[in-house]
Amino acid sequence: xxxxxxxxxxxxxxxxxxxxxxxxxxxxxxxxxxxxxxxxxxxxxxxxxxxxxxxxxxxxxxxxxxxxxxxxxxxxxxxxxxxxxxxxxxxxxxxxxxxxxxxxxxxxxxxxxxxxxxxxxxxxxxxxxxxxxxxxxxxxxxxxxxxxxxxxxxxxxxxxxxxxxxxxxxxxxxxxxxxxxxxxxxxxxxxxxxxxxxxxxxxxxxxxxxxxxxxxxxxxxxxxxxxxxxxxxxxxxxxxxxxxxxxxxxxxxxxxxxxxxxxxxxxxxxxxxxxxxxxxxxxxxxxxxxxxxxxxxxxxxxxxxxxxxxxxxxxxxxxxxxxxxxxxxxxxxxxxxxx
Amino acid sequence: xxxxxxxxxxxxxxxxxxxxxxxxxxxxxxxxxxxxxxxxxxxxxxxxxxxxxxxxxxxxxxxxxxxxxxxxxxxxxxxxxxxxxxxxxxxxxxxxxxxxxxxxxxxxxxxxxxxxxxxxxxxxxxxxxxxxxxxxxxxxxxxxxxxxxxxxxxxxxxxxxxxxxxxxxxxxxxxxxxxxxxxxxxxxxxxxxxxxxxxxxxxxxxxxxxxxxxxxxxxxxxxxxxxxxxxxxxxxxxxxxxxxxxxxxxxxxxxxxxxxxxxxxxxxxxxxxxxxxxxxxxxxxxxxxxxxxxxxxxxxxxxxxxxxxxxxxxxxxxxxxxxxxxxxxxxxxxxxxxxx
Numbered sequence: 001x002x003x004x005x006x007x008x009x010x011x012x013x014x015x016x017x018x019x020x021x022x023x024x025x026x027x028x029x030x031x032x033x034x035x036x037x038x039x040x041x042x043x044x045x046x047x048x049x050x051x052x053x054x055x056x057x058x059x060x061x062x063x064x065x066x067x068x069x070x071x072x073x074x075x076x077x078x079x080x081x082x083x084x085x086x087x088x089x090x091x092x093x094x095x096x097x098x099x100x101x102x103x104x105x106x107x108x109x110x111x112x113x114x115x116x117x118x119x120x121x122x123x124x125x126x127x128x129x130x131x132x133x134x135x136x137x138x139x140x141x142x143x144x145x146x147x148x149x150x151x152x153x154x155x156x157x158x159x160x161x162x163x164x165x166x167x168x169x170x171x172x173x174x175x176x177x178x179x180x181x182x183x184x185x186x187x188x189x190x191x192x193x194x195x196x197x198x199x200x201x202x203x204x205x206x207x208x209x210x211x212x213x214x215x216x217x218x219x220x221x222x223x224x225x226x227x228x229x230x231x232x233x234x235x236x237x238x239x240x241x242x243x244x245x246x247x248x249x250x251x252x253x254x255x256x257x258x259x260x261x262x263x264x265x266x267x268x269x270x271x272x273x274x275x276x277x278x279x280x281x282x283x284x285x286x287x288x289x290x291x292x293x294x295x296x297x298x299x300x301x302x303x304x305x306x307x308x309x310x311x312x313x314x315x316x317x318x319x320x321x322x323x324x325x326x327x328x329x330x331x332x333x334x335x336x337x338x339x
Numbered sequence: 340x341x342x343x344x345x346x347x348x349x350x351x352x353x354x355x356x357x358x359x360x361x362x363x364x365x366x367x368x369x370x371x372x373x374x375x376x377x378x379x380x381x382x383x384x385x386x387x388x389x390x391x392x393x394x395x396x397x398x399x400x401x402x403x404x405x406x407x408x409x410x411x412x413x414x415x416x417x418x419x420x421x422x423x424x425x426x427x428x429x430x431x432x433x434x435x436x437x438x439x440x441x442x443x444x445x446x447x448x449x450x451x452x453x454x455x456x457x458x459x460x461x462x463x464x465x466x467x468x469x470x471x472x473x474x475x476x477x478x479x480x481x482x483x484x485x486x487x488x489x490x491x492x493x494x495x496x497x498x499x500x501x502x503x504x505x506x507x508x509x510x511x512x513x514x515x516x517x518x519x520x521x522x523x524x525x526x527x528x529x530x531x532x533x534x535x536x537x538x539x540x541x542x543x544x545x546x547x548x549x550x551x552x553x554x555x556x557x558x559x560x561x562x563x564x565x566x567x568x569x570x571x572x573x574x575x576x577x578x579x580x581x582x583x584x585x586x587x588x589x590x591x592x593x594x595x596x597x598x599x600x601x602x603x604x605x606x607x608x609x610x611x612x613x614x615x616x617x618x619x620x621x622x623x624x625x626x627x628x629x630x631x632x633x634x635x636x637x638x639x640x641x642x643x644x645x646x647x648x649x650x651x652x653x654x655x656x657x658x659x660x661x662x663x664x665x666x667x668x669x670x671x672x673x674x675x676x677x678x679x
Contacts, residue, residue, distance in 0.1 A: 025467065045467075051497060056490030059456025060463055067396060067444060067464035086487070090450050091457070099439035100430025 001198045006145045007171040011037060013149035013203050014072065017156045018042055021070060024156060027057055028074030028110075034173060054084035058109065062092045062161070065107035070156060077174075078111035078127045078165055092161040093136030107162070108155045112174050113141075114167040114227055114277055115321055117188050121310035124168075124317075128225070129276070129283030131163050132255035138162045138208055139254040141225035143170065145197040147252055150206030158208060167226040170194045191230030211258035213265065217245035220331055221265040223288060224275035225251045228322055232275050235327035244335055254284055259291050266292055271300045273331050275322050280305035302334040342386070342548040348645045349659050350389060351381040351544065354405040355642055356667040357414055361404070361421060364671070365579050369678070370421045374435060374579040377405030379542075379572040380507050382641035384409055386547025387475055387505055387567075390555055394472035396444035396461035398454035401436045402507075403447035406477060410443050414667075418674040426677070452485025454478045455504070459491045462500035466561070473501035473558040480568075481512030483525050489532075492564065496532040501558035503551065504529065504566045507541060509573040514583050516626075529566035541569030542641040571641070586627050 004012065015038060018024045027048040032039045039047040050057040054075055061073035075081050081088070088109065096104045115124030132139045138160060142148040148166065155162040168174045169190050176182075214229060215236055222232040229250045236246040247265050251258060266272045272292055274285035285303040292299050304322045311317055358376045365374045377384065384405045388397070391410065399406050408414055412428065420427030421435050429439055436449035446457060458476030465472040482488050483506060495502045506525060510517050529536035535557070539550045547569055554565035576584040586593040601623070605616045649656050 023468075025463075027463075048498070051490070051493060053487075053490035053494060055487035056456045056459060056494045059453065059487060060460030060491065060494060063396075063398065063446065063457040063460030064464045065460075066441075066446065067461050068468045069464045071460075086450055086453070087456065091448065091453060094437065095439070095446075098429055098433040098437040099441065100428070100432055102429075103439050103441045 002201050003196060004145045004149075004199045005172060005196050006142075006148050006166070006194060007173050009145035009149040009199050010152050010166060010171065011035065012199075013152040014038065014156075015041060016203055017153060018046065021156070023068060023070040024072065025064075025069055026072045026074065027061060029076050031074055034074070054080055055087065058084035059087035059091065061107045061109070062087050062095070062105045065105040065161075066095060066103060070106055070108075072108045072110055072156070075109065075111045077123055078113040079123050079125050081109075081111060081127065081131075088131070088137060088161065088163075089134055093134045096136060096160060104160050106159050108152075108164050109161065110164045110166070112168050112171060113165040114169060115310050115317060116169050116227065117175060118312060118314045118317060120312040124310045126165070126226070126276075126278035126306070128163070128165055128254045129278045129287070132284070136160065137255060139165065140208060140252065141165045141167070141254060142206075142252060143167075143194050143226050143229040143250050145194075146199045147206050147212075147250075149199055149203050151208070151252065153203055154205040154208050157205065162208070165226070167194075169227050191227060191233075193233070194227065194230050206252065209253045209256040209258055211252055211261040212250045213247060213261070214250045215246065215248040217247035217269065219245045219269055220271040220273060220335055221247045221249055221262070221269045222273045222275055222327065222331065223249040223251055223262060223265075224277075224322075225254060225284075226277060228275040228277050231322055231324050231327055234324040235331060238324070238328050239331055242332070244331065246331060257287065257291065259295070262288065262291060263295050263297060266299050267297055270298065271334050272302075273327070273334060274301075274303040274305070275327055276303065276305040277322055278306060280307040300334040302330045304330045340552070342389075342545055344545070344645055344648055345655070345659065347385045347389065347544045347548070348642070348649055349663060350409045351385050351642050351645065352660065352663045353666065354381050354384065354408045356663055357408055357417075357670075358404055360667050360671045361418065362575070362579060364418070364421070364675075370435070371423060372434060372436075373401075375401045375577065376573075376575045376579065377402040379509065379574050379641065381405055382544035382645070383505065383507050383541040383547050383569045383571055384477075385544050387503065387551045390548065390551055391475065392472065394444070394465070394469045396458070396465065396472070396474040397446075398457035398461060398474060398476045399438070399445065399447035400451070400454050400478050400482065401447065401449045403438050403445075403477075404435065407438060407440065407443070407445060407447075410445060412440050412443060412445070414670050415674055418670060419677070422674060422678050424678065452478060452482040452488040455482070455485075455488035455491030456494075458502045458504070459495050459498075459500055462495065462502045462558075463498070465501055470561075471559050473503065473555065476502060476504045478504075478506060479512070480506055480508040480510070480517050480521070480525060482506075483528065484512075484521060489528070492529060492532045492534070492566070495564040496534050499561065499563040501561065502564040503554040503558055504564060506566065506568045508568060508570045510570075511573065511577065513577045514581070526566070526568050529568070534564045534566055536566035536568065538568040538570070541571035542639050542644060544641060544645050583627055
């Protein structure tokens with residue numbers, strides 16, 4: 001075990017894989033600056049700066065993957081994926097089925113996601129539910145450095161398209177532009193356990209589609225991904241003082257969802273609180289409820305999500321994104337009268 | 340290298356007869372969904388695809404049949420795919436707009452303009468894994484108004500990717516006259532990205548061959564992409580069942596279906612000024628007339644112009660034509676027999 005930051009863990013795992021597999025290339029906007037160490041080690045033919053043309057270079061990454069490369073294509077912020085959506089929706093996601101199972105597109109689409117730093121709703125969205133909605137796309141959202149590296153290794157070994165989303169409060173290079181690097185005068189509520197932590201040495205793959213129980217508890221299951229997992233930890237501490245033992249589930253992969261682990265936990269606790277930084281309606285939180293209903297497990301359910309466009313103002317933003325207070329309140333509400 | 344006209348003609352004929360057979364099967368209701376033919380494009384396809392080598396890739400649009408046939412994809416697999424069978428090229432899950440052949444590094448897409456980025460990605464992989472190979476991109480002039488295609492042309496130019504962009508210009512973007520929705524010149528647009536760009540007669544297989552030869556050479560040498568703008572007819576319109584062509588071919592019966600609602604629309608109480616309404620009626624009939632004139636081979640049939648050059652050896656011509664005809668007959672009857 002050694003200790004690493006979330007961003008370093010991604011880069012270290014990626015470098016480890018690139019050193020052993022010449023087919024892995026990185027392309028995207030600004031990658032020669034963002035991935036300077038990889039550029040220095042692997043050269044400009046494998047770390048390619050792209051024009052600001054997501055539709056073209058994400059589309060190109062799909063066919064490059066089909067033709068034998070293992071591209072890691074970066075769209076900087078997941079919010080920008082809209083302009084490249086067709087490449088994912090109608091191409092990457094469709095190849096395997098349309099080709100009759102004979103061909104696939106093993107690419108990793110890497111994007112920073114999430115809010116909490118006052119950038120407004122065009123640069124702070126999560127969107128994993130939107131992407132996970134499409135059959136054929138795998139969507140992973142790590143919350144710790146060990147998972148960030150381990151899921152990158154699994155994503156690069158996966159035989160189909162993987163969307164790899166890294167939260168900006170965890171992977172610090174984006175905030176480095178706005179915070180520590182450019183000025184020391186702003187603060188963000190960064191979950192320390194997620195931003196820096198132990199990682200295995202050597203790297204171990206973290207299986208895609210496998211959730212992790214981060215904290216055991218018998219009264220309520222709180223499930224989420226990314227920063228929401230850390231907000232759930234904070235809430236669980238407060239709930240414990242109020243006599244409620246919360247189990248915190250880190251789903252880690254949005255698609256395919258680890259239904260088995262969720263059901264095992266909800267069977268035990270009888271309560272499910274979905275905490276989702278992504279939009280509330282028609283997303284991960286509703287999907288979790290549907291899976292519980294389909295399984296026939298009797299459970300109380302609640303959710304804390306982002307229900308509207310994320311406003312710029314920091315105080316307003318804090319109220320719109322899932323925060324610890326809202327999680328505690330919702331957990332108590334669905335547990336009322338029964339503990 | 341000069342093209343072998345016999346070789347070109349045989350391939351073009353095979354593609355034509357196959358697609359004519361597909362048309363009959365479609366008309367019989369055995370093929371579901373849309374059917375976009377490449378009839379009229381054969382000289383463009385022959386002049387480019389027949390010069391490809393092992394390891395070269397193709398990014399096709401929704402009219403991919405001809406390119407796949409000329410690249411050597413088994414026509415029985417294609418037809419069975421169109422029939423939606425598990426034994427088809429893609430297990431019956433792709434259909435004619437989504438044809439994939441990994442062995443030929445060939446993909447098609449039903450999304451207009453998608454072949455641009457796809458070719459760029461193939462070319463990127465070619466440079467890394469198969470130096471000296473390249474990617475062809477096929478698309479219509481309508482796709483030249485798609486941002487992603489223009490982005491891909493820029494990307495290919497900036498990264499000096501081995502791509503040959505082939506624009507098949509039928510002058511019609513679905514049922515819209517392309518000139519009415521396009522600014523400037525397509526060749527100048529392509530040249531603006533810093534790549535060689537020229538217009539060629541896409542019904543003249545030899546002319547296409549010669550232009551493509553330069554473009555392919557440039558790509559293989561790693562110099563960068565080129566753009567070929569090749570004009571061609573689409574005698575079957577955008578797709579089988581094209582509404583404008585139906586009216587053009589059967590004016591009396593088809594016009595009855597649209598005339599009632601049209602007259603009703605023009606005589607409704609609220610709407611545009613009366614003069615404008617009658618004017619729009621005139622525009623509609625002009626459009627239909629233009630469609631009829633333009634789409635039914637008013638320009639030369641690419642097959643006929645090659646055939647004319649081969650007529651002096653009638654015996655050899657007959658042998659080739661009989662052979663290809665029998666080949667297609669055999670494939671169609673085999674596919675239909677198996678389909679039951």
